[in-house]
Amino acid sequence: MHAIDFFFDFFALTKFLARKPLVVSTHGGFFHSGAYAKLKKLWFATLTRASIAAYDKVVACSQNDADIFASVAKGRLITIENGINQSKFSDAASRTPVRTLISFGRFSPHKRLDRLFDLLAELKKQNSEWKLIIAGRPAEQSVSDLEKIAKRAGVQDAVEFIAEPSDEELRVALASASWFASFSDHEGFGLAAVEAMSAGLVPVLSGIAPFRRLVDKTGAGLLLEENDMAGLAAKMEAQQTDFKTMADARAFAIAGARSYDWKDVARRYVDVYAEILHVPMISSERVS
Incomplete structure (x- = not known):
């Protein structure tokens, strides 16, 4: 069963x-x-x-x-x-560090996609080039719902929505990003985060237990601590400006995903x- x-x-x-x-x-x-x-x-x-x-x-x-x-x-x-299927998104992320983060999965309130807009707002205070891609399947929340939340956060012009992408369409989207973000309130495992790591995306995650274990086990990624979005954004921008650090983080993410x-x-x-x-x-x- x-x-x-x-x-x-x-x-x-x-x-x-x-x-x-x-x-x-x-x-x-x-x-x-x-x-x-x-x-x-x-x-x-x-x-x-x-x-x-x-x-x-x-x-x-x-x-x-x-x-x-x-x-x-x-x-x-x-x-x-x-x-995970290791070949599905293997090495798909941008090889050149870019100020774009992506989140993919079900559009549901417990995924806390609204918090991604808060992070993006803080990132844009660091550098105006930051962008966000949200891809996935509308469920309890629609694209329209999320667009309204992004507008309230003042970042709607920097957000791209991709509804129900095919695997190939999602792989193309991953190629334009260097970061993966999920601030979910609940995950049993965190499949999307591991798939993102296999692509070479640096994970930025909420502090729930499964994500903490993932970061501890693989050594890849950053965690949102005490809801400090400004502090997390500062860490991301600092890492983004260091080409070697980003290259190492990309390789580390791929290596970490291989254990799954x-x-x-x-x-x-x-x-x-x-x-x-x-x-x-x-x-x-x-x-x-």
């Missing part, structure tokens, strides 16, 4: 009919946003706790998920962090199934 949803509970309830081992990967549980937080916590502590007892192995897709599920899956929990490779993730999942089914584990060379 992938994800904690209706079928997670259904297969737990009907396990006695199938009489097969069950494995579930968490995929953030149902905590992708803070909406209905009290109800979600109650459901998790009762129904999810009961259903998860039927599963032979619980795979946390991130350390954040591992922390959440530790209390209900003791002894059966392992962590296999998500991976789907080939390795796939091998580890196959080994989980092999363990559950009591068959020999396979070598990494056989996963391609």
Whole structure:
């Protein structure tokens, strides 16, 4: 099973009919946003706790998920962090440092895209050349909604919106940027940030736990500390003016993203199934 949803509970309830081992990967549980937080916590502590007892192995897709599920899956929990397609955006970022940052993903309030406009306003105080690209899929927020927020922040003329880009269109956009920014309030893993790093973009991230772990693990990027946008903007501008520092940061981001490779993730999942089914584990060379 992938994800904690209706079928997670259904297969737990009907396990006695199938009489097969069950494995579930968490995929953030149902905590992708803070909406209905009290109800979600109650459901998790009762129904999810009961259903998860039927599963032979619980795979946390991130350390954040591992922390959440530790209390209900003791002894059966392992962590296999998500991976990315390394070739999708590999080395796509601008090779020449440019004062452009990009953010891509779902247009939702918990992604806090509004804070990107605050950062851009501070960056433009440092240097008027700074620009922002926001690409992704409109959801709870539309392009029109975001345009209004950008206008209130006084930066609308420096923002480009790309709605529902194809992978190729997004790769072209990445080629015009040197920085990736996400100030999300909640992320289970931070897939977009890792994909951006694989392109060679320097990540600028909020201080939530998954992003802190990403920066600590890879050594790449900057974190927004204590909502100090002015201080963060000053650090970015200082780094932007140093060509060697930017080149090193680009290379460091790419190197850091390599530790999140789907080939390795796939091998580890196959080994989980092999363990559950009591068959020999396979070598990494056989996963391609």
